[in-house]
Amino acid sequence: MAKHDTPLLDELENGPWPSFVTDIKRQAEKNPDCWDILGQVELSYKDKITHWKHGGIVGVFGYGGGIVGRYSDVPAQFPGVEHFHTVRVNQPASKYYSTENLRALMNLWDKHGSGMTNMHGSTGDIILLGCRTEALEPFFYDLTHDIGQDLGGSGSNLRTPANCLGQSRCEWACYDTEEACHHLTMHYQDEIHRPAFPYKFKFKFSGCPNDCVAALARSDFAVIGTWRDDIRIDQAVVKEYIAGKHPANGGSYIGGDWGAFDIEKEVIDLCPTECMWMEGDELKIDNAECTRCMHCINVMPRALRPGVDQGASICMGAKAPILDGAQFATLIIPFIKVSAENEFENVIDIIENVWDWWMEVGKNRERVGETMQRVGLPTFIKVMGLEPIPQHVKEPRSNPYVFWSDEEVPGGFERDVDEFRKRHAA
């Protein structure tokens, strides 16, 4: 029996799509506190303002992340959501669950929380919505002791690392994303559970440039699988595609009236760097010009495969539009071997280098991508100890001046700025 009239929310049940209102009503039959969610959201719709206050001192002992404080600013009206804290639970790599584990998680959440979930949050965590302050510690104890899971990151912490399915299901994964994600999650437990930085920091691991976890758009530190030799071509199977023996794109478009497969129109003409052509009935690729966009491989997966010298590109600085607008990550390291054999030591070295610099130079609430933008890519590359390469160049230069530092000039030079200013006031 509904506790509040919700005519505005009820409208959201009228369409053909699934409705969160219906979901919450269903949950409210089990947990009456959930009626107050609907009541408060209805009030927000009327008032055109949120009635959630966020932030606070809530957490579990020893941790500085994983719990996001949420309070109602109208608790007398809606006591069921007076405290409605969000709990972030670190998801398993690639989000593989057993049904036993999922049932245990839901039983735990029904016991300690509202029973409402958001599977999964945009970072990838299991998001459990709605817990009273006094239930947090008992929930955390049961989570860690009974089902062996842990909280994820929030606040100025390393956020819960996320990865694609990787080599567990995908033939294109150029490194073991699950192992990398798991290893770095364990390696950086302190940074996940306690604040460490000027602002949030996210890792994401994609096995190939298809980038199924959208690491390029969503993470400060994106490890995206790639290869540095030639795309493997099976010319016999290319001919079979042309002859219509295999559906393009793994059969994704079967059923539509697309006509016969046309390799010129569907593959060669769509290559962004125009590095493919036919010589007779053989497909040719100028691999030096290939930017690993994956289009040709996606269209003809039986005929084309990534090369065998595999690793990853490191891109840094992506973020959502909080301060300066959204930005994609910038390619910093075109190729690096990513291997569990050396415990991802070379990736960790890069991470630590960025952190040490960002912790010192980054302003409060400034993502590493914003710090990079502020100091400029040339300075950032120098800080990282890298040599500039053509891939770092975004566009032809528009500034005609070249500034040399003394170590870049044979013999160097000495310059006393104070002495100069005596003669030339600023």
Add this chain to the structure above:
Amino acid sequence: MGMSDEEIQAKIIEKAIKAPKPQLYIKDFYKCDPDTKPRKIKNLANDLVKKGELMFWSSGSTTMYARPDRIKDEEGDEGVN
């Protein structure tokens, strides 16, 4: 010779007591000893949280530090210990 861990922690607490605002960013503590690496300062501040001398305050996206007796609990208690 740089400051000892105890000296830096004493300065962090002093800063947390005297700062005009009760909540401080981790960078505010870097100035307690400019010769010490930020990561070390962070570890010392987090250690003070463990000891109950400081506590975390989080908006969900950013985390700050505060003295327990200077911060207002959202649940209505003045000063949380």
